[in-house]
Amino acid sequence: MLKCSECGKSIDEKEALVQGKGNDKRIICPDCFQKATGVDYKTFAYRKENAKMTIFAVLFCLIGTVYAFVERGPLYGLLGIVLTVLVYLFSSKAK
Numbered sequence: 001m002l003k004c005s006e007c008g009k010s011i012d013e014k015e016a017l018v019q020g021k022g023n024d025k026r027i028i029c030p031d032c033f034q035k036a037t038g039v040d041y042k043t044f045a046y047r048k049e050n051a052k053m054t055i056f057a058v059l060f061c062l063i064g065t066v067y068a069f070v071e072r073g074p075l076y077g078l079l080g081i082v083l084t085v086l087v088y089l090f091s092s093k094a095k
């Protein structure tokens with residue numbers, strides 16, 4: 001069991017959120033996290049996961065774009081760029 005640096009509540013190790021390093025290390029419970037940031041931790045984790053997915057999707061499109069550009073010519077490359085931008089916009093709006 002760990003103790004929250006904010007409210008002193010005992011929390012489970014897997015629920016604890018650690019911020020900072022070394023002597024500045026603070027352990028924060030999900031409740032205090034929500035109070036401090038205005039988002040609950042699950043939403044936060046979801047957004048983080050979502051951002052990761054966006055990066056993967058955009059990277060995938062970029063690779064496809066380069067491939068299309070090399071294999072099919074500039075027009076397809078341009079299409080790839082448009083598609084990449086669309087994917088990026090769509091995934092950042094999907095939150």
Ligand SMILES: [Zn+2]
Pocket residue numbers: 004005006007008009028029030031032033
């Ligand atoms: Zn707390």
